[in-house]
Amino acid sequence: MSHLISIVTENLPMLQVVLPMLAAPLCVVVHHRRATWWVALVVTWASFANSVALARKVYLEGPLSYFVGGWEPPWGIELRIDELNAFVLCLVSAICAVVLIAAPRSFDQEVESDRHHLAYAAFLLCMTGLMGIASAGDAFNVFVFLEISSLSSYGLIALGPSRRALSSALRYLIVGTLGGTFILLGVGLLYMSTGTLNLVDLQQRIPASDGHRTIVVAMVCVVVGACIKLALVPLHGWLPDAYTFAPSVVTAFLAATATKVAFYVLARFLFSVFGVASSIDRFHVDWVLLPLALVAMVYGAAAAIFERDVKRMLAYSSLSQIGYMVVGLALVTKSGLTGGIVHLVNHGLMKCGLFLAIACVVLRFGSPHLGVQRLGSTHLDRLRGLGRSMPWTSAAFVLGGLSMIGVPATVGFVSKWYLVLGAFEAGKWWVAALILFSSALAIAYVWKVVEVLYFADPPRREDEVGEAPWWVLGPTWVLVGASLVFGVWTAPTVRMASAAAEVLLPALAGAGP
Amino acid sequence: MGPGLYNYWMVIVLMMTGLYVVLARPNLVKKIMGVTIFQMSVIMLYITLGKVAGGTAPILIEGAEDVAYSNPVPHVLMLTAIVVGIATTALGLALAIRVYEEFGTLEDDEIRDAEIADAMAAEAGGAD
Amino acid sequence: MNDAIGLTPESVLLVAVLLPLATAVAVVAFGRWPNLREGATLSGGAVTLALVAGILLPAVRGGGRPRIDLFEILPGLQVSLHGEPLGLIFALVASSLWIVTSLFAVGYLRGHHSPNQTRFFTFFALAIFGALGVALSANLLTLFLFYELITLCTFPLVTHDGTERAKKAGRLYLGLLMSTSVGLMLPAVIWIWNTTGTLEFRPGGILQGHVAGGSAAVLLALFAFGTAKAALMPVHRWLPAAMVAPTPVSALLHAVAVVKAGVFTLTKVVVYVFGLDLLSTGAARPIQWIAAFTLLAASVVALYQDNLKRRLAYSTISQLAYIVLGATLAAPKALVGAGLHIVMHAFGKITLFFCAGAIYVHAHKTNLRQMHGLGRRMPVTFMAFFLGSLSVIGVPPLGGSWSKLWLGSGAAQGDEPWAVAVYMLASLLAIGYLMPVVARGFFGEPSPDDAFCRDQDINEASPLLSLPPAFTALCCLALFVFAGELADFLGGMLGAPTSTAIGAP
Numbered sequence A: 001m002s003h004l005i006s007i008v009t010e011n012l013p014m015l016q017v018v019l020p021m022l023a024a025p026l027c028v029v030v031h032h033r034r035a036t037w038w039v040a041l042v043v044t045w046a047s048f049a050n051s052v053a054l055a056r057k058v059y060l061e062g063p064l065s066y067f068v069g070g071w072e073p074p075w076g077i078e079l080r081i082d083e084l085n086a087f088v089l090c091l092v093s094a095i096c097a098v099v100l101i102a103a104p105r106s107f108d109q110e111v112e113s114d115r116h117h118l119a120y121a122a123f124l125l126c127m128t129g130l131m132g133i134a135s136a137g138d139a140f141n142v143f144v145f146l147e148i149s150s151l152s153s154y155g156l157i158a159l160g161p162s163r164r165a166l167s168s169a170l171r172y173l174i175v176g177t178l179g180g181t182f183i184l185l186g187v188g189l190l191y192m193s194t195g196t197l198n199l200v201d202l203q204q205r206i207p208a209s210d211g212h213r214t215i216v217v218a219m220v221c222v223v224v225g226a227c228i229k230l231a232l233v234p235l236h237g238w239l240p241d242a243y244t245f246a247p248s249v250v251t252a253f254l255a256a257t258a259t260k261v262a263f264y265v266l267a268r269f270l271f272s273v274f275g276v277a278s279s280i281d282r283f284h285v286d287w288v289l290l291p292l293a294l295v296a297m298v299y300g301a302a303a304a305i306f307e308r309d310v311k312r313m314l315a316y317s318s319l320s321q322i323g324y325m326v327v328g329l330a331l332v333t334k335s336g337l338t339g340g341i342v343h344l345v346n347h348g349l350m351k352c353g354l355f356l357a358i359a360c361v362v363l364r365f366g367s368p369h370l371g372v373q374r375l376g377s378t379h380l381d382r383l384r385g386l387g388r389s390m391p392w393t394s395a396a397f398v399l400g401g402l403s404m405i406g407v408p409a410t411v412g413f414v415s416k417w418y419l420v421l422g423a424f425e426a427g428k429w430w431v432a433a434l435i436l437f438s439s440a441l442a443i444a445y446v447w448k449v450v451e452v453l454y455f456a457d458p459p460r461r462e463d464e465v466g467e468a469p470w471w472v473l474g475p476t477w478v479l480v481g482a483s484l485v486f487g488v489w490t491a492p493t494v495r496m497a498s499a500a501a502e503v504l505l506p507a508l509a510g511a512g513p
Numbered sequence B: 001m002g003p004g005l006y007n008y009w010m011v012i013v014l015m016m017t018g019l020y021v022v023l024a025r026p027n028l029v030k031k032i033m034g035v036t037i038f039q040m041s042v043i044m045l046y047i048t049l050g051k052v053a054g055g056t057a058p059i060l061i062e063g064a065e066d067v068a069y070s071n072p073v074p075h076v077l078m079l080t081a082i083v084v085g086i087a088t089t090a091l092g093l094a095l096a097i098r099v100y101e102e103f104g105t106l107e108d109d110e111i112r113d114a115e116i117a118d119a120m121a122a123e124a125g126g127a128d
Numbered sequence C: 001m002n003d004a005i006g007l008t009p010e011s012v013l014l015v016a017v018l019l020p021l022a023t024a025v026a027v028v029a030f031g032r033w034p035n036l037r038e039g040a041t042l043s044g045g046a047v048t049l050a051l052v053a054g055i056l057l058p059a060v061r062g063g064g065r066p067r068i069d070l071f072e073i074l075p076g077l078q079v080s081l082h083g084e085p086l087g088l089i090f091a092l093v094a095s096s097l098w099i100v101t102s103l104f105a106v107g108y109l110r111g112h113h114s115p116n117q118t119r120f121f122t123f124f125a126l127a128i129f130g131a132l133g134v135a136l137s138a139n140l141l142t143l144f145l146f147y148e149l150i151t152l153c154t155f156p157l158v159t160h161d162g163t164e165r166a167k168k169a170g171r172l173y174l175g176l177l178m179s180t181s182v183g184l185m186l187p188a189v190i191w192i193w194n195t196t197g198t199l200e201f202r203p204g205g206i207l208q209g210h211v212a213g214g215s216a217a218v219l220l221a222l223f224a225f226g227t228a229k230a231a232l233m234p235v236h237r238w239l240p241a242a243m244v245a246p247t248p249v250s251a252l253l254h255a256v257a258v259v260k261a262g263v264f265t266l267t268k269v270v271v272y273v274f275g276l277d278l279l280s281t282g283a284a285r286p287i288q289w290i291a292a293f294t295l296l297a298a299s300v301v302a303l304y305q306d307n308l309k310r311r312l313a314y315s316t317i318s319q320l321a322y323i324v325l326g327a328t329l330a331a332p333k334a335l336v337g338a339g340l341h342i343v344m345h346a347f348g349k350i351t352l353f354f355c356a357g358a359i360y361v362h363a364h365k366t367n368l369r370q371m372h373g374l375g376r377r378m379p380v381t382f383m384a385f386f387l388g389s390l391s392v393i394g395v396p397p398l399g400g401s402w403s404k405l406w407l408g409s410g411a412a413q414g415d416e417p418w419a420v421a422v423y424m425l426a427s428l429l430a431i432g433y434l435m436p437v438v439a440r441g442f443f444g445e446p447s448p449d450d451a452f453c454r455d456q457d458i459n460e461a462s463p464l465l466s467l468p469p470a471f472t473a474l475c476c477l478a479l480f481v482f483a484g485e486l487a488d489f490l491g492g493m494l495g496a497p498t499s500t501a502i503g504a505p
Helices: A002-010 A013-032 A033-061 A083-110 A112-136 A138-157 A161-196 A198-207 A213-230 A238-245 A246-274 A274-282 A285-306 A309-329 A334-365 A372-378 A391-405 A410-425 A429-455 A472-489 A491-505 B004-023 B028-050 B072-103 B107-125 C009-029 C032-063 C084-111 C117-136 C138-159 C164-196 C214-225 C238-244 C247-256 C257-273 C285-303 C308-329 C332-363 C379-393 C397-411 C417-443 C462-492
Strands: A063-066 A078-081 C067-074 C075-084
Touching: A002 A013, A002 A334, A013 A033, A013 A063, A013 A078, A013 A112, A033 A063, A033 A083, A033 A112, A033 A491, A033 C032, A033 C117, A078 A083, A078 A112, A078 B004, A078 C417, A083 A112, A083 A246, A083 A334, A083 A472, A112 A138, A138 A161, A138 A246, A138 B072, A161 A198, A161 A213, A161 B028, A161 B072, A161 B107, A198 A213, A198 A246, A198 A274, A213 A274, A213 A285, A238 A246, A238 A309, A246 A274, A246 A309, A246 A334, A246 C308, A285 A309, A285 A429, A309 A334, A309 A372, A309 A410, A309 A429, A309 C285, A334 A391, A334 A410, A334 A472, A334 A491, A334 B107, A372 C214, A391 A410, A391 A429, A391 A472, A410 A429, A410 A472, A410 A491, A410 B004, A410 C164, A429 C164, B004 B028, B028 B072, B028 B107, C009 C067, C009 C075, C009 C084, C009 C117, C009 C462, C032 C084, C032 C117, C032 C462, C067 C138, C075 C117, C075 C138, C084 C117, C084 C247, C084 C257, C084 C332, C084 C462, C117 C138, C117 C247, C117 C257, C138 C164, C138 C247, C138 C257, C138 C308, C164 C214, C164 C238, C214 C257, C214 C285, C214 C308, C238 C247, C238 C308, C247 C257, C247 C308, C247 C332, C257 C308, C257 C332, C257 C462, C285 C308, C285 C417, C308 C332, C308 C397, C308 C417, C332 C379, C332 C397, C332 C462, C379 C462, C397 C417, C397 C462
Parallel strands: none
Antiparallel strands: A063 A078, C067 C075
16 A cells, blocks of 8 residues: 555656546547546546645655656656646646546536536546646657647647638647647757756756857747747737637636746746846847737737627636736746736636636526527626626626736735736836726726626526526636635735746846745 | 758748748748658758668667667657648648638638628628 | 723724624624614614723823734734724714714614615624724735725625615726725835835835835825726726615715725824835825815816715715825825814714704705705704714804814915815805805795695604704714813824813914
8 A cells, every 4th residue: 555655656757747648548438428528527636636746746856856767867758847837737737637627517518418528528638638738858858748738728729619610620730730849849949959858957058058059049949939828918819719619618618728828938948947047138029029019918908898708718818818827928027927826827717717607697598599699698788787696607707807907905016016026127117007007908998898787687588597506616716716815815926926936047046025 | 962962952941932832922822831841851850860870770689799789769759740730631622612602712811702792791790 | 990891992993893793793682673783783883882882982182092913914914903093083082973874774774665774784883993994904915905895895785775876886986996995005015015025004104215206105005096996097986886785874985984994094004114204395286286176176076066965976086185285295294184174074074964864864855956945944954964974065053074184284284375275165065055054944945746845834854864964963063162172182193192281373
């Protein structure tokens, strides 16, 4: 028994990736609708427990290296967990675990019943990919896991109930594969000029080949690839459609994890692999990223104001929030980076909660027939007067929305605090002004929905109203609740984020709070 | 710019061809082809990287001292990348078939028109 | 005895802030039984008032500055409460007027058969929770937290009627208050945190030596416009718009929670963050001018309003600018005057709003031109209105006269004669916009088709509607007597507990 435990504890970094990967084909084999869900549920929760244990270990004992199959680098594959990816792993597995609880009810509604087992399999594969990206210790495996997560997410999006899900998925596939291939190209160029793929080795060897043009091209390729996956304006085209037409649960899952992991890749490469000395001081990547991020921040929020479909509105709001994260990164200060990283988690929590609230609405209003006729179920007009008939869902939406605005005592405030502080530290007060301007825009789009929920007359079809089942409402409230709890009890998230920022910006450690 | 670099020139030509097809062609299957060409160009880049002038296959030869071997790592990596590429193409084509079934076309602009019609119908449906 | 039941001033701070929250919960729980629900509100208010007046007030008067750290909301930043004279005065005003306004609201809403009364009383209590939190906050972050809470909790009150107009007003209300606080006040707070490394309220200020005059002026402007609740022009627009709300809400907005939270924030920031020395260098000059402009412009606009509530709204904007000007003059006496005026204006203006509400519910009149002769039908209400007006204008023997005297002499002390002139002119204008209401009520000739006013008998509103204004009007009288003690007490915020140190006005 104790032998078994020691095997488990020694292989924690691998297990969280391998478990969902092995469970995915199991789902296909089992085939039964509910049984596959149980398999997925057990595995995701196990992975979640695993990543929490791992994070604890990292904080107590420092970064961990795990050699797959016992082969040491440069021959073997290394998984490396430090404060940054421990944080990301916790977020991804937590979101997977919570979202999966809501999945069966929502899938019943939106996914044809003979495809549920495939949906769970794709879900687990996507999780494998995301967890893999976050724990991979070498650049090539980042690419491989990125493609695993991407391919499965195309499949998940295509499961959406309307035919537009298919075209959105196909377009995302085309753009996403370009992004992935750009990363592959960048990795190849890095290997060409340094002779290694290991992230830590790269970090040491890149300064030696200082200023080599191949390194610059590699950096450009990786940044472009990561930004496509991240949906940073102007590479965001795929995101609104994909989020709008995917099944609600899938949207909640992807919105909270996929772009966050892409952000992790961007941060990891720019700060750890290339290092501040080459990426920022020498090649000024921030000169490109900061303006783009600011544009994304304002454009996303402004577009959200004019959007009449709530799901799509939230998708545009995601663009804006991605802008916040990249602003934090491009400020290159300790507080800014802390803000970007803490927003990664905070935005994951609140946006996932909001999309799940939308899933509740879809569950109530979607007609049982799949197809074109229920497309409008997330239209703003469908939400009229829901404050009365679905009080819990509406309240969850309001709280999530407040967090999006950045009202104090919500997680949104914590992120904004650090981002603005970072802007002041960098001496860029105009960045602070734009961040807050974008928050003011958030008031407009959130309140547009709140008014419809609470002050509009409900539609005539009385038979459709009623609160969503707790199987979906529960996870929604877990996430919304978390976004309130971590808005007040900020110690865990902020500590983890600032530890992660210190990993990325070791030179600046000690500066700031 | 010596003749030894012609592999790289070919990679660049392929890469640009692929990108151009993705960006300029409205047909979704052609776009998938473009993506595949783009991927292939990167794979060829890696293979070129691993080639050592005069090198032989990296199989240890007993007793032979100064044999130059090609670098096997990029080639091994590309086995994975090729698998990824095939999977992507297969998924893309599968989706293309489904899109064709639903929309009756594979031209991106025509699909967009149909989508706008869907959105209008949804607007009308949502407002009732 | 207090210690015997474990009520130290420190714990009372927390309890006093949490009681309104508990009341809100009780209101929701008793939502089905209106009498029990209102009982919860009133007893919650009574206990809160008793705690603040009975335990905190003596402690702070004795020179104590109780303080409690609740939890760390951001690393290095606590949510903390403390008791100091200015905050305590605001807490007293808020908790005492909460009770009176609740009584009035019961009469108003029931007389009006208003729907959603439980929602109303819940958010009412939550708004008081925010107000007490603002009053007793020990640092800028805590203050900001509760400030936003007030905004959010009063939104459902403003839009209570649910009409298209109410919705529009609510949009303006929330949009303006929140975008200014998030867009201007929050960066100011973060700026201060970044430069000084602390957000604590400290006597003498925390900015001294950290920012130069120019930056101080910008920071002050960020605060002045960031606290749109203080209704400095041009961020005053929400206030007249919010007049669509039921009158008890207007009373809450204009006397108790919202606007007072705004001017209180500004005064507190001036005293405990900037410090008088920093502002006396001329950094406050632009804001002084804007406040003076607001003071006069709002008074002039008030002259032309026919709708009584709108007239009172503009009067409020003008009176708030009194406080802002007094605070930014950064003279000790003017600051005491600003603190006093928070109290005096609260009682005066709430009287006026209560009267307007009583007139609306009882006689269904909203506009001035309909009120000819109404005072003879509703003498109690109009007498209360008269007293309230006199207090707002600043005529002895009513409380408002003292605060204006302190403000005026503070302006003189700060060697700003123009400010004295502005104060006097505005008082004259106040006569111009308030006295016609009284004069028409008592002496006006009712129009021939106005059956209500032509009636000869006294026809007073129900006691729940007419007694609260009468009570607050009497409070205005009483405050005249106690103004000296209040001023002494307020002097404590400047580190000089007696009026001898700063000089009697």
